[in-house]
């Protein structure tokens with residue numbers, strides 16, 4: 001059993017959480033102009049990363065809030081937990097407050113989901 | 115004579131069945147006395163009001179006034195709201211709270227006062243009294259019974275008196291509230307009351323027999 005650190009509730013069993021897929025997938029700007037192929041790719045195509053992967057989780061049994069998590073898909077090590085709406089703390093993505101890893105868990109921002 | 119709303123209400127109150135009423139006899143029979151004792155009972159029909167509001171907003175402040183302060187973080191309980199039975203406001207999320215008060219007609223009109231405080235602003239005040247029922251598990255072995263199937267750290271060091279947390283007991287989502295060192299309130303949704311009731315009874319059973327040394 002993995003322990004995930006919910007930004008609101010602290011460490012809880014992974015069974016209390018639900019997976020929300022890859023994080024930071026931007027909603028297309030002009031959906032009317034998209035072909036069916038592009039739309040299908042936006043809906044269904046996701047990275048299948050070996051290593052650090054930014055993903056969304058919701059603490060469904062607890063506070064019912066979403067957050068982002070950077071997880072190593074090989075070792076399952078949780079490398080960062082950071083609020084919805086902030087950028088990925090991976091190389092190339094900017095950390096929410098220039099901090100890494102997530103011993104500095106941030107309180108979640110309201111409403112924003114990305 | 116025509117039936118008034120009050121008469122209809124009184125009649126309906128009489129018709130209500132709490133979700134675990136069929137287990138009350140078993141709860142009584144299978145509660146365990148003595149040094150390894152543990153008791154289980156259902157407390158029916160407590161008033162529960164679901165509140166969703168931004169606690170930092172003006173609306174949040176008005177609601178906080180009604181309930182004697184909203185809890186600020188996970189685990190905290192605001193209140194109490196009345197004398198006698200344990201009442202309070204449980205933290206369910208940063209903007210979601212569960213107000214637990216005395217049974218209908220036995221205390222202040224919580225729902226009415228909360229709706230008045232919300233005043234139609236952004237947020238929600240919903241009567242959830244029929245959503246969950248209330249179990250009380252108490253006694254020297256209560257903690258041991260819970261620890262069989264609740265993955266939370268229930269050690270008194272981590273789970274202190276007065277704390278309430280959303281969790282799972284026997285894979286069923288519940289809210290668990292520690293009233294005293296050996297007295298817990300468990301709030302399962304009504305449809306899970308039978309399962310959770312029987313599940314806890316099963317967990318209590320070993321304490322009824324003499325310990326093998």
Ligand SMILES: [Zn+2]
Pocket residue numbers: 006007008009010059062063064065
């Ligand atoms: Zn949480």
